[in-house]
Amino acid sequence: MDRFVPVKIALGQKPLGIWGSLQAARNNVLSLIPEIATRQPIVSGKVGVRWHMVMDPTALRRILRDNLQNYPKSTVTKELLRPAIGESLFIAEGPHWKWQRQAAAPVFTHRNISNLAPIMTRAAAAATERIVQHTGRAVDLYSEMMDTTFDVISDVTFSNSDGFDRKELFKMIDTYIDSTAKVSILDILGAPSWVPRPSRAMIGSDIRRIKSIADRAIASHKANKHGEAADLLDLLEAGEDPDTKRRMTRPELRDNLLAFIVAGHETTALTLSWALYLLSHDKDAQNRARDEINAATGDGPIGAEHLDKLPFVRAVIDEALRLYPPAAFVSRTALGPDRLCDRNVTAGDTVMLPFYALHRSHLYWDDPDNFRPQRFMKPNKIERFTYLPFGDGPRICIGASFALQEAVIILATLLKRFAFTAVARKNPEPVMILTLRPKGGVWVHVDKI
Numbered sequence: 001m002d003r004f005v006p007v008k009i010a011l012g013q014k015p016l017g018i019w020g021s022l023q024a025a026r027n028n029v030l031s032l033i034p035e036i037a038t039r040q041p042i043v044s045g046k047v048g049v050r051w052h053m054v055m056d057p058t059a060l061r062r063i064l065r066d067n068l069q070n071y072p073k074s075t076v077t078k079e080l081l082r083p084a085i086g087e088s089l090f091i092a093e094g095p096h097w098k099w100q101r102q103a104a105a106p107v108f109t110h111r112n113i114s115n116l117a118p119i120m121t122r123a124a125a126a127a128t129e130r131i132v133q134h135t136g137r138a139v140d141l142y143s144e145m146m147d148t149t150f151d152v153i154s155d156v157t158f159s160n161s162d163g164f165d166r167k168e169l170f171k172m173i174d175t176y177i178d179s180t181a182k183v184s185i186l187d188i189l190g191a192p193s194w195v196p197r198p199s200r201a202m203i204g205s206d207i208r209r210i211k212s213i214a215d216r217a218i219a220s221h222k223a224n225k226h227g228e229a230a231d232l233l234d235l236l237e238a239g240e241d242p243d244t245k246r247r248m249t250r251p252e253l254r255d256n257l258l259a260f261i262v263a264g265h266e267t268t269a270l271t272l273s274w275a276l277y278l279l280s281h282d283k284d285a286q287n288r289a290r291d292e293i294n295a296a297t298g299d300g301p302i303g304a305e306h307l308d309k310l311p312f313v314r315a316v317i318d319e320a321l322r323l324y325p326p327a328a329f330v331s332r333t334a335l336g337p338d339r340l341c342d343r344n345v346t347a348g349d350t351v352m353l354p355f356y357a358l359h360r361s362h363l364y365w366d367d368p369d370n371f372r373p374q375r376f377m378k379p380n381k382i383e384r385f386t387y388l389p390f391g392d393g394p395r396i397c398i399g400a401s402f403a404l405q406e407a408v409i410i411l412a413t414l415l416k417r418f419a420f421t422a423v424a425r426k427n428p429e430p431v432m433i434l435t436l437r438p439k440g441g442v443w444v445h446v447d448k449i
């Protein structure tokens with residue numbers, strides 16, 4: 001049998017000029033990354049502004065940790081997201097970022113995340129009930145996983161709010177992400193202002209509607225609270241600035257909850273979808289994971305108490321995040337001069353962190369394009385700053401443990417009930433639209449165990 005090679009993006013053979021870049025970016029922003037980025041620590045160029053793609057672990061540490069204040073999130077990222085998520089934790093800088101990060105930190109402690117596990121277990125059971133209707137056939141697991149992580153995030157953000165349409169809110173948020181993504185590609189590249197932008201699909205009134213639905217949900221949540229387990233909103237409300245004891249205002253709470261949804265819903269669905277795609281091609285890995293799950297969890301549902309006993313399932317998730325990091329690259333704007341990999345960076349340069357290329361770099365990984373989850377069975381063997389699905393440094397993803405717990409619970413629940421087999425000639429195409437999505441869906445044949 002031929003060895004399975006996971007789908008990958010055809011990276012460019014050389015950095016593209018402005019027109020080439022615009023053409024490429026229209027289809028898939030990741031095709032802007034030259035192939036050489038998987039063999040070199042840094043690649044620089046100029047398309048409008050000067051840019052650097054950085055894959056060197058020492059330079060990444062400098063950007064994300066040691067010289068963080070010189071590398072704020074890129075102006076473009078902020079301008080695009082600010083209308084929807086305000087000056088929330090995700091885009092704020094300096095003291096305004098810091099106090100929000102400290103206020104939100106208790107929300108994501110190990111204990112609080114473990115307490116939210118039953119919501120994840122419930123969503124996994126609901127997914128099982130839906131998928132079981134389609135056994136013996138091919139199912140688009142990407143669409144299933146979007147529904148499943150939707151159940152989780154909407155239950156943990158607005159657990160007992162009623163009188164509003166959650167589905168509508170999430171649909172509007174997804175549309176917003178799509179419309180911003182199309183514009184951002186041109187801007188991240190630094191395309192001059194005369195290059196026509198696609199019109200923004202979302203106008204101010206839609207954004208106002210997102211906010212007003214979320215405001216109503218928060219108000220109804222407060223009115224309905226009768227001592228149930230704390231959800232993210234309760235925890236965020238209780239968070240305070242350790243110095244001033246200031247708490248979040250209602251609009252700040254709303255913007256941060258919306259930021260959690262934007263940052264956490266689709267990314268986790270993608271992780272699961274790519275993991276299922278990979279496993280559907282690898283029966284050995286699937287059987288190994290299933291044996292582990294059966295040994296660790298017996299007959300009952302899978303919850304937080306089983307996580308430590310599922311290292312291989314976790315390794316599959318880690319490997320899916322390596323091959324298909326949902327945040328496949330992030331970008332920064334240099335505030336002042338610096339040096340990275342012996343190269344001058346000047347104020348205003350765009351600094352791109354293409355995690356997709358870093359994770360497939362021949363400099364840091366053996367057999368980088370292949371699915372080998374066992375490489376994560378000894379996690380301390382992975383060199384720091386060579387694996388960054390959640391970023392690193394002070395601005396590392398605040399929801400990382402939440403997402404990993406959710407992904408392991410859902411994946412293990414599905415593997416316990418179903419066998420997954422790839423459908424011939426129906427491979428997803430990895431396409432980056434703000435996040436790294438499987439274009440065409442993840443069609444997998446599902447059988448009951």
Ligand code: HEM
Binds near residue numbers: 326390
């Ligand atoms: C597998 C799922 C996820 C992935 C791959 C992911 C990835 C990332 C990455 C790469 C960053 C850093 C961005 C940068 O430095 O420019 C980030 C930041 C962030 N993420 Fe996640 N994320 C995931 C899930 C979540 C979840 C579930 C939540 C919340 C419930 C969340 C909330 C946030 C927030 C608020 C930030 C900004 C943190 C700060 O700037 O202090 N993420 N995420």
